[in-house]
Amino acid sequence: MPQPPRPRVTLAAVAAATGLSVATVSRALAGRGDLASDTRARVLAAARRLGYTRSGEARGRPRAGTARLFDLVLGHFHDPYSDEVTAGARGAAAAAGFDLVLTAERDRPDDDWPARIRARGSAGVVLGLVVPTAGQLAQLEAAAIPVVLLDPRSVHTPPLPVVHTTDRDGGVSAAAHLIDAGADRFLVVTGTPAYRFGRARIEGFVAEVRRRLPDADVRRVDVDWTGRTARRRSAPFMASVRPGERLGVFACADTLAEGVYAAAADAGLGIPHDVLVVGFDDVRTARVLTPALTSVHQPIREMAAAAIGLLTRAAAGETLEPTATVLPTRLVVRASTVRGFGPAAPSA
Template sequence: MATMKDIAKLAGVSSSTVSHVINQSRYVSEEITERVNRAAQELNYTPSALARSLKMNRTKTFGMLVTTSTNPFYGEVVKGVERSCYQQGYNLILCNTEGDHQRMQDSINTLLQKRVDGMILMCSSMEGERIDIFEKYPDIPVVVMDWGPILFTSDKIQDNSLSGGYMAAKHLIDCGHRDIGCITGPLNRYQAMMRYEGFKRALNEAGLPFNPKWIVESNFECDGGYDAFNRIYASGELPTAIFACNDMMAMGVMNAANEKGLSVPNDFSLMGYDDIHIAQFMSPALTTIHQPKYRLGQAAVDTLLKRLAGETREVDVVQFEPMLVERKTVATLKK
């Protein structure tokens, strides 16, 4: 493998001049720059990323931890992170925690050993965990996505789930619904609780009662929505509308309803949350609350870069506002 010394010998210049040309660290005349680049091309020279990272004390690599889920929401956020990394000249190492505390700790240790420049955590099943190891690496910025209160120093990217839950229930109320059920996510997770709190706020403002048989806690997965609808169905009369607190559970609801010969929105209306890509292709297309997934990922990368550049000193919280997307699963009732 060719070295800078080989290039210098072929080009008839010093090794330091070759270094300045390749690293663009100092002005070198066009004539000498052309000679060096031509020599490097003839020798098939490839700069060592490892050597450069040691010299610059930067690896141009970010690490990201995610929890395994069938929910494509996570994949769409990761896509935003990966594309932003690429545009900024960074690599991304993706680790899967599978919801396991020890695996999360091991993955963090591995990323730190690989000397990543920053880390993104998107594994809300670990919400409330204290990760002491970050205190030993104060120069490595950390961004947390989709978590509640944080027990370690970190910037934070999140959507306004309280507003989104309120918006979902308010839309159903505005469409004339008075008997409304809710399939929540795990209520020990901050974002799930906030969506439910927003839902309750809208019903309280409208003076509508809560039927406990129509409020079911579930798991943010398709099977959770499927099982939750079956519990509501078995309890007796159906509500006229159900707010499933993410699109995956809404898909499970539609599947369970179809098995019972029920259709949406003819027999009951259905609202989702997240606006995953496939929501628009469901039959009927799902009315839902949109989260800007690509922008969430992009904001995580931008926040790390700003922290590395020393542009921010205080802990930063970036919050995105959700948006209602009306499609075909909510019927308007006569008032």
Template sequence: MRANARRTTLADIARAAGVSVATVSKVVNGRGDVAPQTRARVQELLRQHDYLAPVFRHTEAIENPTIEVQFAGGLKSYVAETLEGIIDSAADSGASVVISKASRAPHWARDLVSAGRRAVIAVTSVYTTAHLKELARSGLPLVVLDPLHLPDSRVHSVGATNFAGGLAATRHLLSLGHRRIAYLGGPATAVCNQARMHGYRAAMEAEGAQVPDTYVRAGEFTHETGLSGAAALLALQEPPTAIFAGNDEIALGVVETARVRGLRVPEDMSVVGFDDTSLARMASPPLTTVRQPLQEMGGAALRTALRLANGEKVESHHIELATELVVRASTAPPREATSAP
């Protein structure tokens, strides 16, 4: 649109679509009482005319805003608990939440604007420079929850003290007498995984404990990584007596691999997870893990998104909440230590 061109109005869109201004307003504000074909026609015209709802000019606070929450992959325990925090915070704030899988369709951000969204919260989703530009053109604020990669300096994010968590988990195992401790983590390039691994290495180095290259393995934050990674670690000539897993799902895969091989947890091998999802509490034995305040992180992301949607200044681009070691029944002194005279 040229700088001196007249701004497209709802009335212009209504005339082009052959509907009332009220109908166009319902589409813009995400109301559900519009026929699908009519909604699609109006949204296409909104895109063609590069229309942005007035609320994105931040002239006044938004009443009862709608926030889009996007996640990638399956609806796992980690995601479910962060979503619970987002939904609870939205209810307290009078906001609405729409949950969807991350979309990469053309003009996806413009579609969100046309549907009345006021901000986006990304959970375990990876946003490229192109995606960020699309959001910026649309005027949609973005908050990334527990980012997998270092976000652009313009992006707001919420995470946890991953390095401190890795440090605490490893120190716990060292305090029990373990020295052969392995780290089995998620993607090697993921920022949260790197921080947990560096916390592990820092604790091992401070204690003078050796970290063979074979004791540090990367994978995905999945049960399958726990199964295959633990199998490889236990096949070593000098296998670890303890494994610090990058999340609870990996840890449960480690426990299962130990069980299949006739090893008992924690008598024969100790296991520590990360996240403290419901899986850790329901595991057998219950899992020692590093608690991420997942629901609190979701709430912080929602509140940040609302402030950005209202044009408020947010002091910090990244918020970190504290982690905490939760000791349960999956860790114990190594067998050789307990059997020594």
């Protein structure tokens, strides 16, 4: 005997389950209005649990179908790193027949970027340097929008596909090169907060120095990821360089290397005569510094393109596994570590 159809769940039922008004529930489900992210997540979870439908079918994205677009979410744009990410993602999306929307993550509780993405029916999201909250993920999951994490700041990530590079190996290659170039002692300039990738770079660098030069003097300074602070905090080490010494500096980002260059100039030291400098990222900063900066090349464009590639597969119906795609670093040698390679800063 056929079973009678289940009664349709109403907005009022969802409102009662959440303790919110019908109007608030309606805005949350439609992806509209200035609502807190946890409120939206609570509504979406209740609607999913109760089986709420608008027209007899399970709710998904608020608009019919899926748009031919992907969202790239970053905390900031228009710096060398984000420019590389955007270029790589845009090229890969265009090649796959998708548009790319740039979405700013404002890192505050009332930021509704998941609701905006859900409302426009995005086919997928790349989160760059961002680890989403449980509430944000709930909104995207309720709309069946796949998410890929690009170079997340934390090792503790949700079970999602991740794309990153070999940060630790990059630190190893930086140390090996400075040792081979004749550095006598070492300074590591890293950023704080101590993100996953920064810690891995330092671990690789220090491990390689200890392996090859167990008694070497290795110092570390923590700065706020800006060249200005790197200049100020590395100044005492520049002042301590004695005639005939060669200080090997590993800056965990090319922007920090800029500050190291300035501190060396302040102390009247030459690069690479007195101070050898290796950066990390190999963005345009590395090429415009004088002398040109030796840097660990992070394949940023390729990483972004790989993340878009995963979303393209998901859009074609493939289920993405929560695994890591790891692209290799490589050391690009320039004049900041090799005498005679190119124009060098004048020595004191």
